[in-house]
Amino acid sequence: MKKNVLIIGAGGVAQVAAFKAAMHNDVLGDIHIASRTVSKCEAIIAGILDKKALKRPGVLAAHALDALDVAATKALIAQTKSQIVINAGSAFLNMSVLQACVETGAAYIDTAIHEEPGKICETPPWYGNYEWKHRDSCERKGVTAILGAGFDPGVVNAYAAMAARHYFDSIASIDIIDVNAGSHGRYFATNFDPEINFREFTGTVWSWQNSQWTANAMFEVNRTDDLPVVGNHTTYLTGHDEIHSLSANLDVPDIRFWMGFGEHYINVFTVLKNLGLLSEQPVTTAEGVEIVPLKVVKAVLPDPVSLAPDYAGKTFIGDLIVGERDGEAAELLVYNICDHEETYAETNSQAISYTAGVPVVAAAILIAKGVWDCHHMANIEELPPLPFIELIGEMGLPTRLRDAKGDRAFDPAEFRTERQKTKSRA
Incomplete structure (x- = not known):
């Protein structure tokens, strides 16, 4: 150990x-x-x-x-x-x-x-x-x-692996959906490091479609879903970490990531970007001082940690997976709901931080116990998903499922049968 x-x-x-x-x-x-x-x-x-x-x-x-x-x-x-x-x-x-x-x-x-x-x-x-x-x-x-052992990437990879190994006979598409339906009461802020946050959205949006990489612009493609607990939300096709490993490790032709943004966020983001204030490239001021515009924006925005005391509402993160099961078309939504006020009461943190911080410690526990101490490099979907999903549930991030049987709590006993394996490491 x-x-x-x-x-x-x-x-x-x-x-x-x-x-x-x-x-x-x-x-x-x-x-x-x-x-x-x-x-x-x-x-x-x-x-x-x-x-x-x-x-x-x-x-x-x-x-x-x-x-x-x-x-x-x-x-x-x-x-x-x-x-x-x-x-x-x-x-x-x-x-x-x-x-x-x-x-x-x-x-x-x-x-x-x-x-x-x-x-x-x-x-x-x-x-x-x-x-x-x-x-x-x-x-x-x-x-x-x-x-990538946070939630996305991380738990959503485990959800995909669980679906591939234990639920579907084949998978046609995985759509990862991330919605923050909470509010922090500030005029404008990012939920994690502003520098990393903005960098995700200022370049090409890469998704895996028809078994090949597809390029789009940010906010070019959207969808609307009626999601459990948080309700009806519009999300936008966004490039994200997990697509880069899931496309290599799972035999799935379409893998996409969708994130929810309010109109106010999009408007402020658009103005900042159009002014060049989200650039990661240095510029020189009239006084001869070299600065990176994105770092200046980061410096004037609220520290994400400071948002936690005033945060209210819930987050939704899950995988909407479509494929074939027992010879018939099937759809499975695997998801978690997290409450900002509850996570603050427990850890002095808002739910965005909580959903990333809990899984990484669950991974450490699985390594400590030898379950995930694999002695090589692995993305989450290459490791046994059930112990991880079960453990994060015990630690404060319970998983729920919605399919033809209805909406219910995750029960590992339902997923013991192996249907297919993830691909070997490339």
């Missing part, structure tokens, strides 16, 4: 991860939180102690770290005797943290695909540009590296 967890990052997702790791420190051991700003780590620890979230007395420590510094990250892994590293920081950190884990033998988990500051919406399959290039070194050294 692996023990002792190092959480890198001190934003909303890292905060939830730290709370949940503390609640399971009987399995995970010592919990360490590291960030460039150590005071943010200390604030998270103060919140955990205030809510008495530690399951049992144990180590809960804060550390200053520049995670782009591989040597410093390796030293902290060794100092803390951490055997599992949760990279809950910026996606810009992935490759350096992964390298530190490969060189120390610690298991690696992240929540999003790697990004380079000067590039956006890279040519598919995006994972092939970065993480997948290190598959051989992980396998050679027996290092477990689990990619």
Whole structure:
């Protein structure tokens, strides 16, 4: 069994991860939180102690770290005797943290695909540009590296794998739908790092259609669905991490990601983009100062963590899957509903952070117990989905299903039969 967890990052997702790791420190051991700003780590620890979230007395420590510094990250892994590293920081950190884990033998988990500051919406399959290039070194050294273990990517990948292995005989399409039906009361804000948030939407929208990559512009294609609990919502075709791995690992011709946006968000986004304020490329002011417009926008917007106390409403994230089962056409909606006020009461965080932070700790627990300690690099859909889906339900993210039988809670006993396998790793 692996023990002792190092959480890198001190934003909303890292905060939830730290709370949940503390609640399971009987399995995970010592919990360490590291960030460039150590005071943010200390604030998270103060919140955990205030809510008495530690399951049992144990180590809960804060550390200053520049995670782009591989040597410093390796030293902290060794100092803390951490055997599992949760990279809950910026996606810009992935490759350096992964390298530190490969060189120390610690298991690696992240929540999003790697990004380079000067590039956006890279040519598919995006994972092939970065993480997948290190598959051989992980396998050679027996290092477990689990990619995209948040909710989307992450849980939605497990939903797709569950459907492929245990429900359908063949799948024609997977439509991943993400709707935040909550409100934070601010004029304008993003629910996670503004820099990463905007970068998702300023370039080409890549989707997998007719077994090939298809390019669209942001807000060009939309759909409207009547969704459980949150009701009728319009969502927009958006490029997203999970499409880049699901298209490689599942034999499905159409895989798309849809995200909900209000009219106000679209209007503000459009103005910022048209003014060039969402550019990731540096410009020089009249005073000779070089700045990146997107970083300026990030600096003036509210910190996503600060939104949590005023957030109300619910989120919906799920997979709408169409295929064939027992010789007949079939449709399955697999989804989760999360409540902003409930997640704040438990972890001082809003539901967007909660839906990403809970699964990454569930992945750590499965590694610690040996269930997912695979000793190679894997995306979520390449791992057994049922233990993961069952565990996140126990940890606060219950799954529901809607099909011809009606809407009901997920029961793992219903999905024990193997119908098909995911494709072997490319």
